[in-house]
Amino acid sequence: MTEKKELILETALKLFAEQGFDTTPTSKIARLAGVSEGLIFRHFGTKEGLMKAVVELGESRIGRHLTGIEQEGNHRQRIHKIIELAYVLFQEEREFWQLQFTIKWQRKYTHAHTSPHYLRLMQLGMESFRALGYAEPEKEIQLLAMLVEGFGSMMIKQPDAATLENMLTFIKSKY
Template sequence: MTDKKESILSAALELFAHEGYNATSTSQIAKKAAVSEGLIFRHFKNKKGLLAALMEDAEARISKIFAPVIFESSPKNVIRKVILLPFSIDQSEYDFWRLQFILKWQQEYNNPLKMKPLIDKLAWAFSELGYEEPEEEARLLNQLIDAISTGILREGLESQLPFKAFLLKKYSV
Protein backbone atom coordinates (compact mmCIF):
# COMPACT_ATOMS: atom_id res chain seq x y z
CA MET A 1 0.00 0.00 0.00
CA THR A 2 1.32 3.41 -0.91
CA ASP A 3 2.00 6.08 1.71
CA LYS A 4 -0.73 8.29 0.23
CA LYS A 5 -3.29 5.51 0.30
CA GLU A 6 -2.34 4.76 3.90
CA SER A 7 -2.64 8.47 4.72
CA ILE A 8 -6.13 8.56 3.19
CA LEU A 9 -7.24 5.52 5.21
CA SER A 10 -5.78 6.96 8.40
CA ALA A 11 -7.46 10.33 7.88
CA ALA A 12 -10.77 8.68 7.05
CA LEU A 13 -10.59 6.47 10.12
CA GLU A 14 -9.93 9.44 12.40
CA LEU A 15 -12.66 11.61 10.87
CA PHE A 16 -15.26 8.83 10.69
CA ALA A 17 -14.52 7.91 14.32
CA HIS A 18 -14.83 11.48 15.61
CA GLU A 19 -17.25 13.16 13.21
CA GLY A 20 -19.26 10.20 11.97
CA TYR A 21 -19.34 8.62 8.54
CA ASN A 22 -22.30 10.63 7.22
CA ALA A 23 -20.95 13.94 8.55
CA THR A 24 -17.52 13.50 6.93
CA SER A 25 -16.95 14.59 3.34
CA THR A 26 -14.27 13.33 0.98
CA SER A 27 -12.93 16.90 0.80
CA GLN A 28 -12.37 16.84 4.60
CA ILE A 29 -10.56 13.52 4.27
CA ALA A 30 -8.41 14.86 1.42
CA LYS A 31 -7.48 17.94 3.43
CA LYS A 32 -6.60 15.88 6.53
CA ALA A 33 -4.57 13.41 4.44
CA ALA A 34 -2.89 16.24 2.49
CA VAL A 35 -3.90 14.73 -0.86
CA SER A 36 -6.22 15.76 -3.67
CA GLU A 37 -9.83 14.66 -3.49
CA GLY A 38 -9.34 13.07 -6.90
CA LEU A 39 -6.75 10.70 -5.43
CA ILE A 40 -9.38 9.40 -3.00
CA PHE A 41 -11.68 8.68 -5.93
CA ARG A 42 -8.87 7.02 -7.88
CA HIS A 43 -8.03 4.65 -5.01
CA PHE A 44 -11.52 4.06 -3.56
CA LYS A 45 -14.04 5.28 -6.20
CA ASN A 46 -16.16 7.02 -3.53
CA LYS A 47 -16.65 7.47 0.21
CA LYS A 48 -18.48 4.16 0.46
CA GLY A 49 -15.50 2.40 -1.14
CA LEU A 50 -13.23 4.04 1.41
CA LEU A 51 -15.42 2.77 4.25
CA ALA A 52 -15.44 -0.69 2.64
CA ALA A 53 -11.63 -0.72 2.70
CA LEU A 54 -11.67 0.22 6.39
CA MET A 55 -14.26 -2.50 7.09
CA GLU A 56 -12.15 -5.11 5.29
CA ASP A 57 -9.24 -4.14 7.52
CA ALA A 58 -11.57 -4.36 10.53
CA GLU A 59 -12.44 -7.99 9.84
CA ALA A 60 -8.76 -8.91 9.81
CA ARG A 61 -8.02 -6.95 13.00
CA ILE A 62 -10.96 -8.46 14.86
CA SER A 63 -10.00 -12.00 13.84
CA LYS A 64 -6.46 -11.38 15.06
CA ILE A 65 -7.68 -10.06 18.42
CA PHE A 66 -10.13 -12.94 18.91
CA ALA A 67 -7.68 -15.69 17.89
CA PRO A 68 -6.03 -16.18 21.32
CA VAL A 69 -9.47 -16.63 22.87
CA ILE A 70 -10.80 -18.94 20.16
CA PHE A 71 -7.75 -21.23 20.33
CA GLU A 72 -7.60 -21.32 24.13
CA SER A 73 -8.27 -24.78 25.58
CA SER A 74 -8.79 -23.85 29.24
CA PRO A 75 -12.36 -22.67 30.04
CA LYS A 76 -11.16 -20.34 32.81
CA ASN A 77 -8.52 -18.83 30.54
CA VAL A 78 -11.15 -18.22 27.84
CA ILE A 79 -13.23 -16.18 30.29
CA ARG A 80 -10.17 -14.39 31.63
CA LYS A 81 -8.94 -13.46 28.15
CA VAL A 82 -12.35 -12.11 27.16
CA ILE A 83 -12.53 -9.98 30.31
CA LEU A 84 -9.04 -8.61 29.60
CA LEU A 85 -9.71 -7.85 25.90
CA PRO A 86 -10.91 -4.25 26.22
CA PHE A 87 -8.15 -3.45 28.71
CA SER A 88 -5.43 -4.69 26.35
CA ILE A 89 -6.29 -2.43 23.41
CA ASP A 90 -3.58 0.14 22.79
CA GLN A 91 -4.77 3.75 22.93
CA SER A 92 -3.49 4.25 19.37
CA GLU A 93 -6.26 1.82 18.28
CA TYR A 94 -9.11 3.76 19.93
CA ASP A 95 -10.23 5.49 16.72
CA PHE A 96 -10.53 2.10 15.03
CA TRP A 97 -12.74 0.85 17.86
CA ARG A 98 -14.76 4.08 18.00
CA LEU A 99 -15.61 3.56 14.35
CA GLN A 100 -16.66 -0.05 15.02
CA PHE A 101 -18.97 1.09 17.78
CA ILE A 102 -20.45 3.85 15.61
CA LEU A 103 -21.06 1.48 12.71
CA LYS A 104 -22.79 -1.17 14.78
CA TRP A 105 -25.72 1.25 15.13
CA GLN A 106 -26.00 1.65 11.37
CA GLN A 107 -27.99 -1.28 9.99
CA GLU A 108 -26.25 -1.51 6.63
CA TYR A 109 -22.79 -1.81 8.24
CA ASN A 110 -23.59 -3.89 11.31
CA ASN A 111 -22.57 -7.53 11.19
CA PRO A 112 -23.90 -9.25 14.31
CA LEU A 113 -22.25 -12.51 13.26
CA LYS A 114 -18.74 -11.12 13.81
CA MET A 115 -19.16 -11.69 17.56
CA LYS A 116 -20.53 -15.23 17.16
CA PRO A 117 -17.19 -17.09 17.40
CA LEU A 118 -16.36 -15.27 20.63
CA ILE A 119 -19.81 -15.84 22.15
CA ASP A 120 -19.74 -19.51 21.12
CA LYS A 121 -16.34 -19.97 22.76
CA LEU A 122 -17.59 -18.29 25.93
CA ALA A 123 -20.68 -20.53 25.96
CA TRP A 124 -18.40 -23.55 25.65
CA ALA A 125 -16.27 -22.30 28.56
CA PHE A 126 -19.28 -21.69 30.80
CA SER A 127 -20.69 -25.09 29.87
CA GLU A 128 -17.38 -26.78 30.71
CA LEU A 129 -17.42 -25.04 34.09
CA GLY A 130 -20.93 -26.30 34.82
CA TYR A 131 -22.90 -23.06 34.53
CA GLU A 132 -26.64 -23.67 34.42
CA GLU A 133 -27.28 -21.41 31.39
CA PRO A 134 -23.94 -21.14 29.54
CA GLU A 135 -25.32 -19.43 26.42
CA GLU A 136 -27.03 -16.71 28.46
CA GLU A 137 -23.94 -16.27 30.64
CA ALA A 138 -21.84 -15.88 27.48
CA ARG A 139 -24.21 -13.27 26.06
CA LEU A 140 -24.28 -11.45 29.40
CA LEU A 141 -20.48 -11.28 29.64
CA ASN A 142 -20.31 -10.14 26.02
CA GLN A 143 -22.76 -7.30 26.80
CA LEU A 144 -20.72 -6.31 29.85
CA ILE A 145 -17.52 -6.26 27.81
CA ASP A 146 -19.29 -4.16 25.18
CA ALA A 147 -20.36 -1.64 27.86
CA ILE A 148 -16.88 -1.57 29.39
CA SER A 149 -15.35 -1.01 25.95
CA THR A 150 -17.71 1.90 25.35
CA GLY A 151 -16.74 3.32 28.74
CA ILE A 152 -13.05 3.07 27.92
CA LEU A 153 -13.54 4.86 24.59
CA ARG A 154 -15.67 7.61 26.12
CA GLU A 155 -14.16 8.11 29.58
CA GLY A 156 -10.73 6.48 29.44
CA LEU A 157 -9.23 3.25 30.69
CA GLU A 158 -8.96 4.29 34.35
CA SER A 159 -12.72 4.72 34.65
CA GLN A 160 -13.32 1.06 33.84
CA LEU A 161 -10.57 -0.63 35.88
CA PRO A 162 -12.89 -1.41 38.81
CA PHE A 163 -15.00 -3.54 36.45
CA LYS A 164 -11.94 -5.51 35.40
CA ALA A 165 -11.17 -6.49 38.99
CA PHE A 166 -14.85 -7.16 39.70
CA LEU A 167 -15.34 -9.48 36.72
CA LEU A 168 -12.10 -11.38 37.30
CA LYS A 169 -13.24 -11.97 40.89
CA LYS A 170 -16.86 -12.74 39.95
CA TYR A 171 -15.80 -15.48 37.54
CA SER A 172 -12.85 -16.64 39.70
CA VAL A 173 -10.40 -16.28 36.86
Protein backbone atom coordinates (compact mmCIF):
# COMPACT_ATOMS: atom_id res chain seq x y z
CA MET A 1 0.00 0.00 0.00
CA THR A 2 1.33 3.42 -0.86
CA GLU A 3 2.11 5.95 1.84
CA LYS A 4 -0.59 8.32 0.56
CA LYS A 5 -3.23 5.60 0.43
CA GLU A 6 -2.40 4.62 4.00
CA LEU A 7 -2.56 8.26 5.08
CA ILE A 8 -5.99 8.62 3.45
CA LEU A 9 -7.25 5.51 5.26
CA GLU A 10 -5.91 6.63 8.65
CA THR A 11 -7.34 10.13 8.21
CA ALA A 12 -10.71 8.76 7.12
CA LEU A 13 -10.76 6.37 10.08
CA LYS A 14 -10.06 9.21 12.51
CA LEU A 15 -12.71 11.50 11.04
CA PHE A 16 -15.35 8.79 10.58
CA ALA A 17 -14.86 7.73 14.21
CA GLU A 18 -15.01 11.28 15.56
CA GLN A 19 -17.63 12.86 13.31
CA GLY A 20 -19.50 9.96 11.72
CA PHE A 21 -19.42 8.64 8.19
CA ASP A 22 -22.39 10.59 6.85
CA THR A 23 -21.21 13.94 8.23
CA THR A 24 -17.59 13.70 7.08
CA PRO A 25 -17.05 15.08 3.57
CA THR A 26 -14.29 13.61 1.44
CA SER A 27 -13.02 17.15 0.90
CA LYS A 28 -12.17 17.35 4.61
CA ILE A 29 -10.42 13.97 4.52
CA ALA A 30 -8.39 15.14 1.53
CA ARG A 31 -7.47 18.44 3.17
CA LEU A 32 -6.33 16.83 6.44
CA ALA A 33 -4.46 14.05 4.61
CA GLY A 34 -2.76 16.59 2.37
CA VAL A 35 -3.98 14.99 -0.86
CA SER A 36 -6.42 15.92 -3.59
CA GLU A 37 -10.01 14.78 -3.30
CA GLY A 38 -9.60 13.22 -6.74
CA LEU A 39 -6.88 10.93 -5.37
CA ILE A 40 -9.34 9.57 -2.82
CA PHE A 41 -11.81 8.73 -5.58
CA ARG A 42 -9.04 7.30 -7.75
CA HIS A 43 -8.01 4.90 -4.98
CA PHE A 44 -11.43 4.02 -3.54
CA GLY A 45 -14.03 4.90 -6.20
CA THR A 46 -16.62 6.32 -3.80
CA LYS A 47 -16.91 7.44 -0.21
CA GLU A 48 -18.55 4.07 0.51
CA GLY A 49 -15.54 2.38 -1.08
CA LEU A 50 -13.31 4.35 1.27
CA MET A 51 -15.39 3.19 4.26
CA LYS A 52 -15.18 -0.39 3.04
CA ALA A 53 -11.39 -0.10 2.82
CA VAL A 54 -11.23 1.35 6.35
CA VAL A 55 -13.26 -1.59 7.70
CA GLU A 56 -11.13 -4.11 5.78
CA LEU A 57 -7.96 -2.55 7.17
CA GLY A 58 -9.30 -2.97 10.69
CA GLU A 59 -10.34 -6.53 9.98
CA SER A 60 -6.84 -7.38 8.79
CA ARG A 61 -5.45 -6.02 12.04
CA ILE A 62 -7.75 -8.32 14.02
CA GLY A 63 -6.37 -11.28 12.11
CA ARG A 64 -2.94 -10.77 13.66
CA HIS A 65 -4.36 -11.75 17.05
CA LEU A 66 -6.26 -14.85 15.95
CA THR A 67 -3.19 -17.05 15.67
CA GLY A 68 -2.35 -16.73 19.35
CA ILE A 69 -5.91 -17.59 20.31
CA GLU A 70 -6.01 -20.56 17.93
CA GLN A 71 -2.72 -21.91 19.27
CA GLU A 72 -3.77 -21.69 22.92
CA GLY A 73 -4.09 -25.30 24.10
CA ASN A 74 -5.65 -24.51 27.49
CA HIS A 75 -9.35 -23.96 26.80
CA ARG A 76 -9.94 -21.73 29.83
CA GLN A 77 -6.98 -19.57 28.78
CA ARG A 78 -8.35 -19.48 25.24
CA ILE A 79 -11.65 -18.09 26.52
CA HIS A 80 -9.73 -15.54 28.58
CA LYS A 81 -7.78 -14.51 25.47
CA ILE A 82 -11.05 -14.07 23.57
CA ILE A 83 -12.31 -11.83 26.38
CA GLU A 84 -9.02 -9.90 26.49
CA LEU A 85 -9.01 -9.41 22.73
CA ALA A 86 -11.56 -6.61 22.90
CA TYR A 87 -9.44 -4.75 25.44
CA VAL A 88 -6.19 -5.31 23.53
CA LEU A 89 -7.71 -4.22 20.24
CA PHE A 90 -9.28 -1.20 21.85
CA GLN A 91 -5.92 -0.14 23.27
CA GLU A 92 -4.26 -0.56 19.87
CA GLU A 93 -7.07 0.66 17.63
CA ARG A 94 -9.36 2.92 19.66
CA GLU A 95 -10.57 4.89 16.64
CA PHE A 96 -11.37 1.77 14.64
CA TRP A 97 -13.46 0.32 17.47
CA GLN A 98 -15.13 3.62 18.13
CA LEU A 99 -16.10 3.62 14.47
CA GLN A 100 -17.36 0.02 14.70
CA PHE A 101 -19.63 0.91 17.59
CA THR A 102 -21.01 3.97 15.82
CA ILE A 103 -21.85 2.13 12.59
CA LYS A 104 -23.01 -1.21 13.98
CA TRP A 105 -26.67 -0.15 14.02
CA GLN A 106 -26.63 1.11 10.44
CA ARG A 107 -28.26 -1.45 8.20
CA LYS A 108 -25.66 -1.17 5.43
CA TYR A 109 -22.88 -2.13 7.87
CA THR A 110 -24.49 -5.05 9.71
CA HIS A 111 -22.02 -7.47 8.10
CA ALA A 112 -19.60 -7.01 11.04
CA HIS A 113 -20.95 -10.10 12.81
CA THR A 114 -20.39 -12.23 9.73
CA SER A 115 -16.76 -11.28 9.23
CA PRO A 116 -14.45 -14.30 8.95
CA HIS A 117 -12.50 -13.24 12.04
CA TYR A 118 -15.61 -12.82 14.16
CA LEU A 119 -16.98 -16.17 13.02
CA ARG A 120 -13.64 -17.85 13.76
CA LEU A 121 -13.57 -16.37 17.29
CA MET A 122 -17.10 -17.64 17.89
CA GLN A 123 -16.09 -21.11 16.67
CA LEU A 124 -12.97 -21.18 18.86
CA GLY A 125 -14.98 -20.09 21.89
CA MET A 126 -17.65 -22.70 21.25
CA GLU A 127 -15.00 -25.42 20.91
CA SER A 128 -13.47 -24.35 24.22
CA PHE A 129 -16.79 -24.23 26.05
CA ARG A 130 -17.56 -27.70 24.67
CA ALA A 131 -14.15 -29.02 25.77
CA LEU A 132 -14.70 -27.57 29.26
CA GLY A 133 -18.00 -29.44 29.56
CA TYR A 134 -20.45 -26.56 29.35
CA ALA A 135 -23.96 -27.89 28.67
CA GLU A 136 -24.78 -25.39 25.93
CA PRO A 137 -21.56 -24.12 24.34
CA GLU A 138 -23.39 -22.31 21.53
CA LYS A 139 -25.34 -20.22 24.03
CA GLU A 140 -22.28 -19.66 26.21
CA ILE A 141 -20.31 -18.12 23.37
CA GLN A 142 -23.29 -15.96 22.42
CA LEU A 143 -23.57 -14.78 26.02
CA LEU A 144 -19.85 -14.09 26.12
CA ALA A 145 -20.12 -12.13 22.85
CA MET A 146 -22.85 -9.98 24.42
CA LEU A 147 -20.70 -9.36 27.50
CA VAL A 148 -17.70 -8.42 25.38
CA GLU A 149 -19.84 -6.13 23.23
CA GLY A 150 -21.12 -4.41 26.37
CA PHE A 151 -17.55 -4.15 27.61
CA GLY A 152 -16.66 -2.52 24.29
CA SER A 153 -19.37 0.09 24.80
CA MET A 154 -18.02 0.71 28.28
CA MET A 155 -14.51 1.21 26.89
CA ILE A 156 -15.78 3.93 24.56
CA LYS A 157 -17.77 5.72 27.25
CA GLN A 158 -15.33 5.35 30.13
CA PRO A 159 -11.69 5.09 29.08
CA ASP A 160 -10.43 5.06 32.71
CA ALA A 161 -7.84 2.27 32.53
CA ALA A 162 -8.20 1.07 36.14
CA THR A 163 -11.98 0.68 35.88
CA LEU A 164 -11.68 -1.13 32.55
CA GLU A 165 -8.99 -3.48 33.83
CA ASN A 166 -11.09 -4.28 36.91
CA MET A 167 -14.09 -5.09 34.73
CA LEU A 168 -11.94 -7.21 32.43
CA THR A 169 -10.67 -9.19 35.41
CA PHE A 170 -14.23 -9.58 36.69
CA ILE A 171 -15.53 -10.90 33.35
CA LYS A 172 -12.64 -13.37 33.13
CA SER A 173 -13.40 -14.56 36.70
CA LYS A 174 -16.81 -15.72 35.46
CA TYR A 175 -15.03 -18.20 33.20
